[in-house]
Amino acid sequence: MAIIEVDDLRKTYGAKVAVDGISLAVDEGEIFGILGPNGAGKTTTVECVAGLRTPDAGTIKVAGRNPKDCRDLLGVQLQESELPERIRVREAIELFSSFYPDPVDWTERLGLAEHREAEFGKLSGGQKQRLNVALALVGNPRVAILDELTTGLDPQARRDTWSIVEDVRTAGVTILLVTHFMEEAERLCDRVAVVNAGRIVALDTPSGLVSRVDGEQRVRFRPSEPLALDLLRGLHEVTDVQDDGGQLTVTGGGNLLHAVTSLLARRQIVALELRVDQVSLDDAYVALTGGHRAQDR
Numbered sequence: 144m145a146i147i148e149v150d151d152l153r154k155t156y157g158a159k160v161a162v163d164g165i166s167l168a169v170d171e172g173e174i175f176g177i178l179g180p181n182g183a184g185k186t187t188t189v190e191c192v193a194g195l196r197t198p199d200a201g202t203i204k205v206a207g208r209n210p211k212d213c214r215d216l217l218g219v220q221l222q223e224s225e226l227p228e229r230i231r232v233r234e235a236i237e238l239f240s241s242f243y244p245d246p247v248d249w250t251e252r253l254g255l256a257e258h259r260e261a262e263f264g265k266l267s268g269g270q271k272q273r274l275n276v277a278l279a280l281v282g283n284p285r286v287a288i289l290d291e292l293t294t295g296l297d298p299q300a301r302r303d304t305w306s307i308v309e310d311v312r313t314a315g316v317t318i319l320l321v322t323h324f325m326e327e328a329e330r331l332c333d334r335v336a337v338v339n340a341g342r343i344v345a346l347d348t349p350s351g352l353v354s355r356v357d358g359e360q361r362v363r364f365r366p367s368e369p370l371a372l373d374l375l376r377g378l379h380e381v382t383d384v385q386d387d388g389g390q391l392t393v394t395g396g397g398n399l400l401h402a403v404t405s406l407l408a409r410r411q412i413v414a415l416e417l418r419v420d421q422v423s424l425d426d427a428y429v430a431l432t433g434g435h436r437a438q439d440r
């Protein structure tokens with residue numbers, strides 16, 4: 144059942160159209176990703192869902208209610224949420240807890256227990272983000288909105304943060320996640336809306352997005368024995384064969400790898416240095432957004 148329903152959302156800033164008719168529905172318990180290039184309208188969309196901005200047109204419902212009446216349901220971690228440098232972890236948790244009737248302390252579960260007396264300014268990037276997640280969850284929300292949670296983190300801290308997001312979902316929280324990272328979307332999200340210039344250009348599971356792109360596959364190998372290239376060209380899965388000094392690159396579709404390896408096996412030829420390149424979510428994203436590559440910032 145959908146817990147977030149966005150229907151034909153529009154938002155402009157002066158002459159700038161930031162969101163141009165976005166509709167989506169997020170099911171309870173889902174991790175739903177919003178992916179797109181800079182300025183695509185992602186933050187504006189989630190800020191409207193969070194009740195922090197007023198749409199110009201369209202409707203948004205969270206658990207059937209207007210987002211502005213959903214303080215008890217929503218936990219929000221925003222893109223550049225910065226706390227004062229000197230505030231201690233414990234003090235920040237206490238301050239945020241005071242806003243809610245039934246606060247929940249996530250510091251233990253998020254590995255912050257030993258940093259409770261540390262000042263915000265002295266925390267590492269990963270610890271700051273864990274604190275931001277703890278603060279977003281303090282009100283025991285049914286929906287957490289996480290905007291570029293892992294931007295600026297090193298790869299290990301990013302992975303640690305992903306496990307935390309999975310733990311939060313396991314605890315029953317629905318997550319709306321804005322991200323620039325393909326790997327993050329692929330690892331975490333049940334479904335992803337790819338946004339470009341204020342519109343959704345595709346909405347699907349990560350593997351569904353990949354399969355939409357009519358991507359070619361490439362199989363590269365060095366045959367252990369000489370092989371007539373026309374045999375490969377005769378396979379209906381194959382569209383092209385290149386020989387680069389004995390290193391063959393076979394391009395095609397369908398079950399290309401199986402077709403090529405079966406042919407080799409019949410001739411008792413071994414594929415040495417075998418490599419397979421397949422369409423990735425990155426390729427799908429580039430195709431869907433017309434060439435904007437998601438950034439690693």
Ligand SMILES: Nc1ncnc2c1ncn2[C@@H]1O[C@H](COP(=O)(O)OP(=O)(O)OP(=O)(O)O)[C@@H](O)[C@H]1O
Pocket residue numbers: 156159160161179180181182183184185186187188
């Ligand atoms: N307060 C504002 N006033 C004027 N224009 C704004 C404002 N906030 C956002 N914009 C513009 O609206 C467009 C959408 O911005 P938004 O922040 O929603 O995009 P985004 O997809 O989240 O981008 P990013 O990945 O860079 O955070 C951008 O062109 C941005 O410059």
